[in-house]
Amino acid sequence: MISSRLLQIAMLVERNKVVFDVGSDHALLPCFLVQNNIARKVYAGEIAEGPLNHVKETVKKNNLEGKVIPVFSDGLAKAADDVDIVIIAGMGYHTIKHILDSCEVERYQYFLIQSNTDVDMVRRYISDHCYTIEDERVVYDDFYYQIIRFSADYHEPYSEMEIKYGPVLLKRRDEVFIAFLADSLKRLKEINERANKKEYDEKILEIERLLYN
Numbered sequence: 001m002i003s004s005r006l007l008q009i010a011m012l013v014e015r016n017k018v019v020f021d022v023g024s025d026h027a028l029l030p031c032f033l034v035q036n037n038i039a040r041k042v043y044a045g046e047i048a049e050g051p052l053n054h055v056k057e058t059v060k061k062n063n064l065e066g067k068v069i070p071v072f073s074d075g076l077a078k079a080a081d082d083v084d085i086v087i088i089a090g091m092g093y094h095t096i097k098h099i100l101d102s103c104e105v106e107r108y109q110y111f112l113i114q115s116n117t118d119v120d121m122v123r124r125y126i127s128d129h130c131y132t133i134e135d136e137r138v139v140y141d142d143f144y145y146q147i148i149r150f151s152a153d154y155h156e157p158y159s160e161m162e163i164k165y166g167p168v169l170l171k172r173r174d175e176v177f178i179a180f181l182a183d184s185l186k187r188l189k190e191i192n193e194r195a196n197k198k199e200y201d202e203k204i205l206e207i208e209r210l211l212y213n
């Protein structure tokens, strides 16, 4: 079984589409998408030879040749023309930015992004390019992860609060998002007991307002 983080990403993939998973590593997600009839076909992209061999082994072991296709590629550089949905997960913001900067975002129906760092910077990137955040999820899988679905459709730039916390998450206010905010607040208070900084005080107030107003 795949992790809750990868499962949540899989749940945001529309059925019967062709997917490109950038930085597939173990290829668990591509195999899951095909084995559960979610995706028609998945390209499992890798920039490094070791993980690419890992992808090939997983594909062979699961008899998914022709359904999960290993691709040696920096980001989407070698993406075929039939790709609908792009997944970029388990990487830091700077790698994600490099991948987005180097591709034609308009070519794809939408992207699913799960950044391990600086999720607000991902949203700022989307906002600066006037792209649209179509959906967002928070998932707990030992840590809290945020998943963003965005497309190249036009959207006016998002507000600072939307960039920090997510426009869809702020609107939906589901249980996991509230738990994530409460956890962030607890951590910030612990840090600020030692650091005692004004910027932390302001952030603490901001999260308290979001939680209790």
Ligand SMILES: C[S@@+](CC[C@H](N)C(=O)[O-])C[C@H]1O[C@@H](n2cnc3c(N)ncnc32)[C@H](O)[C@@H]1O
Pocket (backbone or CB within 6 Å): 022, 023, 024, 025, 026, 045, 046, 047, 048, 051, 073, 074, 075, 076, 088, 089, 090, 091, 095, 099
């Ligand atoms: C930590 S793994 C994440 C695996 C999987 N996507 C997940 O979320 O569990 C990151 C993988 O991305 C690959 N990677 C890093 N930069 C890349 C790039 N520019 N293009 C393709 N793959 C890349 C690395 O080789 C590594 O295997």
